[in-house]
Amino acid sequence: xxxxxxxxxxxxxxxxxxxxxxxxxxxxxxxxxxxxxxxxxxxxxxxxxxxxxxxxxxxxxxxxxxxxxxxxxxxxxxxxxxxxxxxxxxxxxxxxxxxxxxxxxxxxxxxxxxxxxxxxxxxxxxxxxxxxxxxxxxxxxxxxxxxxxxxxxxxxxxxxxxxxxxxxxxxxxxxxxxxxxxxxxxxxxxxxxxxxxxxxxxxxxxxxxxxxxxxxxxxxxxxxxxxxxxxxxxxxxxxxxxxxxxxxxxxxxxxxxxxxxxxxxxxxxxxxxxxxxxxxxxxxxxxxxxxxxxxxxxxxxxxxxxxxxxxxxxxxxxxxxxxxxxxxxxxxxxxxxxxxxxxxxxxxxxxxxxxxxxx
Ligand SMILES: *Cc1c(COP(=O)(O)O)cnc(C)c1O
Numbered sequence: 331x332x333x334x335x336x337x338x339x340x341x342x343x344x345x346x347x348x349x350x351x352x353x354x355x356x357x358x359x360x361x362x363x364x365x366x367x368x369x370x371x372x373x374x375x376x377x378x379x380x381x382x383x384x385x386x387x388x389x390x391x392x393x394x395x396x397x398x399x400x401x402x403x404x405x406x407x408x409x410x411x412x413x414x415x416x417x418x419x420x421x422x423x424x425x426x427x428x429x430x431x432x433x434x435x436x437x438x439x440x441x442x443x444x445x446x447x448x449x450x451x452x453x454x455x456x457x458x459x460x461x462x463x464x465x466x467x468x469x470x471x472x473x474x475x476x477x478x479x480x481x482x483x484x485x486x487x488x489x490x491x492x493x494x495x496x497x498x499x500x501x502x503x504x505x506x507x508x509x510x511x512x513x514x515x516x517x518x519x520x521x522x523x524x525x526x527x528x529x530x531x532x533x534x535x536x537x538x539x540x541x542x543x544x545x546x547x548x549x550x551x552x553x554x555x556x557x558x559x560x561x562x563x564x565x566x567x568x569x570x571x572x573x574x575x576x577x578x579x580x581x582x583x584x585x586x587x588x589x590x591x592x593x594x595x596x597x598x599x600x601x602x603x604x605x606x607x608x609x610x611x612x613x614x615x616x617x618x619x620x621x622x623x624x625x626x627x628x629x630x631x632x633x634x635x636x637x638x639x640x641x642x643x644x645x646x647x648x649x650x651x652x653x654x655x656x657x658x659x660x661x662x663x664x665x666x667x668x669x670x671x672x673x674x675x676x677x678x679x680x681x682x683x684x685x686x687x688x689x
Contacts, residue, residue, distance in 0.1 A: 366550035391580040401590040413566035420545040420557025438484035468496035485514040497625035522627035645687040
């Protein structure tokens, strides 16, 4: 078949979509993807392997992930009145949510934000409206958001709390104003909840159009792929119809349940990451020319003087350290870099190379 005939068969959206690019990172210090840098202690690994011996890979997994849902409810204090939908990462939850919308629907989010909202919306032929954040500190621009809501009547609004790649929590008063004005659903994406110290989980009780999305990826289980949505059963029962029955494999169900049932280990890792975040921010902020932004996540966003972001990014890469260069995205992210918090040794290495390159 000739390649020209692709456009006769495939969705027109595919011609405009660029594949999601993940850089090769073999042998590098990975500070680019908000992973937890810590592994599990040996005793814990032994216990985990014992749990995995109970797995039955010859059988289909529990399609309702009942045991895992109980562990999630307990670990994340999900209100009893809320229902849960599990996805193979929150990326899949986003896909399920957007597949449920009527064709022609508008999806709205502030920008810059998590790129998969736009990517998945456009791949499904939906319209995506991005409302620019305020240019000085990346705060939600409430008046622009409210006029965009009025103008575009979005079926669904995404608010990442805290936001990626900027790291900040939007003020609750602004989010509450968006919740009141929204004509449709509002998804508060709490991917960084373990590091944030605040959550909309309790607000699910009062607000039937609010949905809270979480993932275990940033907590320390990025390789497993588990994300979830919580919200009113009225909505979740419809989304559930689009979930493929066995999307959460038996190894993920057992491993995630095991990890959630050992909250102390994960909490100790989170505490270490949060205290390192404060140290890294203090040290980066003291470097001449670095503009530092607030972070309630496990990464920090910085801006460098004109012309420096890409050269510092390349210099770090040559030294074996991978961070995220946001400069190519342009706009508000011009000259911006995003650095994931690692272990104390990893952060020390990053800071010393960073000083060498900017000094
Ligand atoms: C990382 C991230 C996700 C995706 O998480 P997965 O569960 O790994 O798919 C979702 N939302 C935000 C804001 C993120 O930063």
